[in-house]
Amino acid sequence: MTVNVDPVVIMKQEVGKAAASRVKSDSIVGLGTGSTTAYAIEYLGERLRKGELKNIVGIPTSFQAEVLAKKYRIPLTSLDTVDRIDIAIDGADEVDPNKNLIKGGGAAHTREKVVDSLADLFIVVVDSGKLVDKLGSTFLLPVEVIPMAVAPVMRSLEKLGGKPELRMGVKKAGPVVTDQGNLVIDVKFDRIDDPACLEKTINNIPGVLENGLFIGVADIILVGEIKEDRPLVREII
Numbered sequence: 001m002t003v004n005v006d007p008v009v010i011m012k013q014e015v016g017k018a019a020a021s022r023v024k025s026d027s028i029v030g031l032g033t034g035s036t037t038a039y040a041i042e043y044l045g046e047r048l049r050k051g052e053l054k055n056i057v058g059i060p061t062s063f064q065a066e067v068l069a070k071k072y073r074i075p076l077t078s079l080d081t082v083d084r085i086d087i088a089i090d091g092a093d094e095v096d097p098n099k100n101l102i103k104g105g106g107a108a109h110t111r112e113k114v115v116d117s118l119a120d121l122f123i124v125v126v127d128s129g130k131l132v133d134k135l136g137s138t139f140l141l142p143v144e145v146i147p148m149a150v151a152p153v154m155r156s157l158e159k160l161g162g163k164p165e166l167r168m169g170v171k172k173a174g175p176v177v178t179d180q181g182n183l184v185i186d187v188k189f190d191r192i193d194d195p196a197c198l199e200k201t202i203n204n205i206p207g208v209l210e211n212g213l214f215i216g217v218a219d220i221i222l223v224g225e226i227k228e229d230r231p232l233v234r235e236i237i
């Protein structure tokens with residue numbers, strides 16, 4: 001693993017490694033997106049290389065996950081060729097006490113929701129800074145929208161009490177374009193009291209493909225923490 005002294009990076013590395021340790025040989029593995037899952041993918045590759053793990057195949061949730069899997073020589077397949085996913089490992093932007101999530105900080109939540117929801121076991125990997133009492137308190141809610149529907153979807157989101165903004169690229173002029181060729185609207189809600197209802201309401205707006213609320217999908221949350229200068233991984237079941 002890459003050596004780093006930034007405490008957040010250490011927490012991400014530890015939790016990624018802990019999740020990858022739970023993968024068994026002969027498994028179909030959902031490969032999540034983001035900086036935390038990247039460590040899990042790296043460690044899965046290391047376990048394969050050492051022969052600790054045999055015959056796994058990955059289903060990537062994004063172009064990023066696909067590139068990393070290829071780098072670490074993890075064989076890949078698609079949902080066209082498998083009838084199950086044994087385990088999925090993925091990050092999150094917020095986790096509430098009911099294991100509900102906001103995801104999509106990397107604009108990958110649509111494919112992530114497909115893969116993570118299909119997994120027999122979905123393990124979420126986060127550092128302790130992602131734990132919140134209420135969803136929406138620290139992170140805007142990502143909504144993937146087809147390009148021609150951006151303006152009406154924004155108006156509908158305002159009617160729901162949200163403050164929407166089109167996500168813009170960094171080191172790229174213009175908006176962020178998802179792996180599916182769509183755009184992302186990030187929405188600030190003052191409070192999300194009923195995330196399950198909001199998830200469905202937003203997905204019912206014509207032109208919306210998927211939003212970043214993951215309700216009742218996560219099985220286990222692995223939280224990277226630093227206690228008394230030592231990294232540890234706490235499990236929430």
Ligand SMILES: O=C[C@H](O)[C@H](O)[C@H](O)COP(=O)(O)O
Nearest residue numbers: 034035036091104105106108
């Ligand atoms: O779209 C991206 C994903 O939902 C990520 O899993 C999420 O944003 C967490 O990413 P990170 O581990 O980099 O904080």
